[in-house]
Amino acid sequence: MLTESFVASIRTVEGQAQATATKDIGIHLHDLQPIPSLKTSFKKSTTQPNCLAVSATHVFAAQADKSVIHVYSRDRGNQEAVVPFLENITCLALAGQYHGAGTLVLGTQGGRLILWELATGRQISTSQSHLQPVTCLAVDPTFNFILSGSSDSNLQLWSLPSLLSFSQSSQNDPSQPLPFSPLKTLTDHRAAINAVLFAHIPGQTSFAVSTANDKTCVVWDYINGTVLHTYLLSDNPICLALDPADRAAYTGFADGSIQFINFYKPNHPLHGLFDPSQQATPTQPPPSDRWHLPGSLSSPAYSLQVSYDSTTLLSGHGDGKAHTWNIAKGIYSALLADFTLPVTNLLMLPPMGFPTTRTPNLKLQNVVKPRYESSQNVTTSSNGDSTIPINYNFTAQLLSTLPLLDTPPGVSDLDTALTHPSFPDSMLEEGIAELTAMNNRSSGPLDPDDNNEPDTLRTENKNLKIQLDDALRRQREAIAEVLEYDQQSLRRREEESVKLARKKRRRIRKMQTEERRRKVVMGEIVEAGRENDAQGAEEEMDDDLSSDTDELSSD
Secondary structure, three states: OOEEEEEEEEOOOOOOOOOHHHOOEEEEEEEEEOOOEEEEEEEOOOEEEEEEEEOOOEEEEEEOOOOEEEEEEOOOOEEEEEEEOOOOEEEEEEEOOOOOOOEEEEEEOOOOEEEEEOOOOEEEEOOOOOOOOEEEEEEOOOOOEEEEEEOOOOEEEEEHHHHHOOOOHHHHOOOOOOOOOOOEEEOOOOOOEEEEEEOOOOOOOOOEEEEEOOOEEEEEEOOOOEEEEEEEOOOOOOEEEEOOOOOEEEEEOOOOOEEEEEOOOOOOOOOHHHOHHHHOOOEOOOHHHEEOOOOOOOOOEEEEEEOOOOOEEEEEEOOOEEEEEEOOOOEEEEEEEEOOOOEEEEEEOOOEOOOOOOOOOEEOOOOOOOEEOOHHHOOEOOOOOEOOOOOOOOOOEEOOOOOOOOOOOOOOHHHHHHHOOOOOHHHHHHHHHHHHHHHHHHHOOOOOOOOHHHHHHHHHHHHHHHHHHHHHHHHHHHHHHHHHHHHHHHHHHHHHHHHHHHHHHHHHHHHHHHHHHHHHHHOOOOHHHHHHHHHHHHHHHHHHHHHHHHHHHHO
16 A cells, blocks of 8 residues: 655744644644644654755754754654754755665855765865855756856756765866856846756756746756746745646645646647747736635645645645645645644645655665865875865765676676676777777778788787786785775784773782782781782783793884
8 A cells, every 4th residue: 555644844923822633833744645644753853845855864943033954854754953054044955865875955044055075074165155045946857957046036057966966076176166166146036046856857857946036937958058938926926836747836825726737738739938939928827726714714835745546736824734636636735734834834745655656775874964175185196186084084874785796696797897896898898899899890801811900909918918917916005905904904003902991900919009008007917918919929020031031022
């Protein structure tokens, strides 16, 4: 049976009391399918919109008007850490696989981005790229790009691999962008941006969607930095959600209503977003596509999410209620839950229960608290490339065995080549054969009297095998050196432990001797005690002689 869940976070309001049953609870893990029910709760959290991120093992919540992030362990059901930063955190997003050890991207009050590698603790901070606070963040499905929106009405596109790269070679290359700088700036909005999302399906037709307080919803070709389409809204949108199949968008308004924005046009041969004749003309969604709460209900919609099957829309409102909407009929459905305080964030979790679910390779048991890393902490090689620092450690639990050199059943040739110490012989022979065939096709049939080319190929093959043997030899020598170093370290540790034990015995005997002497002074010692003193002195002298002998023998 498939199980679908979501995470909801709330923001405390001064003067508004919580119910006794939900007192101090700030994050709720709630089931949606098959039966709506509360699963887990986490206490002591209050979050603004766009300040919640969830992985398979942890929940990250940036606290409202504070410079700290609360980290909660989903396995243990408690708060794992409180992580402080130098600036107030205004939004966050998780980059990386849901079941892996990813990177947490943070937006700050000062207009900069902070990247925190959860399994290493490495922290990277960009310059102040935005003039005002960062209000929203999004990471594309391929984990290559980041979009940051700000109150300065600008969107900035970042390269995630470039931000995480150890290389600083672009500092000396004028043709490359400066390190920790955005790739593009998108400037079509005219007011503060409050939400941005990437399309779920990657590819050449992928896009991004943003909303702002200028009553617009803009669809972007973020790779080229151009506007695909602009939708004019009747009110300022507060939140944004995207259909899992990228067919439509949903925005929430201050009166609690929902605006449905359909990207497809009926009876149209082209996708509406990619039709050149439609891109330059803004579109206003019809009033019939705006859905309202029933009766006199009216509370701002702070958060939106769409179910996995695209049939149900979830909305979190300022009165603490979470509602569901029937997307097919375009009407209000039912009250899902009442969390008492404003529901500022809703996040859908991947559905569970598929028979072909792949087992993850690793698990992040505990996050590694961030440590700031500047360009001065990165070692630079002679050719200008940066290398990984010595103290760069990756901490995670491996859930599956590492691939072996021998090819097990079902492992591709590419996996074998990637895990091989060098190039496999079969791959080298296949490549040489392909090069020979290409040369034969380009030069025509060989002259039977000309044997120079086959001899050259045999010579090249022989040289390649010699190089391969040399690489394997160097690898074996390196492994032997590492083993020898480990053995020497083990011997040194054992010698130090023996010396410490001897020193401890000497201190104990010295203390016993002093105690006996004290008793002699006090008149409480017997003749047997004096004999023991003499015997202890002889044993101490023997230990000193044996220690000197050991040191001489080790030298």
